[in-house]
Amino acid sequence: MNKKSVKDVDVKGKRVFCRVDFNVPMQDGKITDETRIRAALPTIQYLIEQGAKVILASHLGRPKGKVVEEMRLTPVAVRLSELLGKEVKKADEGYGDSVKALIDTMTEGEVLLLENVRFYPGEEKNDAELAKSFAELADVYVNDAFGAAHRAHASTEGIAHHLPAVSGFLMQKELDVLGKALSNPERPFTAIIGGAKVKDKIGVIENLLELVDNLIIGGGLAYTFVKAQGHEIGKSLLEEDKIDLAKSFMEKAKAKGVNFYMPVDAIVADDFSADANTKVVAIEEIPADWEALDIGPKTAEIYRDVIQKSKLVIWNGPMGVFEIDKFAGGTKAVAQALADAEGAYSVIGGGDSAAAVEKFGLADKMSHISTGGGASLEFMEGKALPGVVALNDK
Ligand SMILES: Nc1ncnc2c1ncn2[C@@H]1O[C@H](COP(=O)(O)OP(=O)(O)OP(=O)(O)O)[C@@H](O)[C@H]1O
């Protein structure tokens, strides 16, 4: 990567504003998945060891510029303190005099977590004044929030214009792994694209069609492609206005010699629920009153075979409604195929696919699980990430 990292600056005794992505799922005030907190530890620990005054900032949820009590970062400070084995102070504000006073009392190696930066309307607007207010708290800016790097916000982009601005270790690792995969892929290179909607995956399919040997389609978005092939899809998810686009993707794949894999069978249900009646049908035989909620066993077998023969696999989006056990089989089969494919480097593109791999207990079998959902998707679309662009060049 051509951006400076935390190793390229002297942080000893300095106040370091470190943007992390602690946007973790919470239920009743409890953190239900702490992956993102753990992923930020190497940078935080390094800053502590180097004798920096570590000022951490993050968003949590989407409070839309207002204080939302349930979205305070207090539970994160408590957990982080346990993971670091040292006290993490927690500010009740994100900037201003009260925060400055707290920072004035900090000694080298101490850690302070600021309040949710999205409590301020200026954060998501990338307001210049707010960015300055954040910058006034520190001497150096470190961005380790890969998960939020696709957002041009005051704490991810604006602040970088006021301080020496470098990347953290997580940011570096994510960019290195994803960047290498897209610029110099080992072949055969396979991309698996699932999830709910074609509309959300247009950019990524377009970009990957230029790069991959195999493109595997699954999830709700697959049925717009099935319809584009001329089959009836019953009540399955359909984006009418994307049928022509789906056709053009299939034609482009053919022209480029990309193998385009689509479901050949599906698990259909008479209702979108855990108690629905289900059956396996061939893809051209989806009954009018039923909806396809998972790929079928024959499809899973074909996809497994392609995955096994690949050297690099990138996966974004589940193959079915994996939150309901009855429709989780296809997603699980793909996850298992990746886990078993010893010769393949497997990259999970964050979001729901990462949650699925966790749910099936296969996370430690994957080569890299991105901490960014939207960020990894935009990266795979070939877009520049504002939070990265703003950092200092080497
Ligand atoms: N056949 C299907 N019919 C309806 N919904 C489906 C189907 N297959 C998958 N889904 C749903 O798609 C959702 C995931 O889609 P989404 O596009 O958000 O995936 P993603 O890109 O992995 O997520 P993220 O945006 O978090 O990265 C899941 O909630 C899943 O239940």
Ligand SMILES: O=C(O)[C@H](O)COP(=O)(O)O
């Ligand atoms: O969860 C994420 O993908 C990141 O933390 C970004 O969150 P956002 O989609 O609310 O900007």
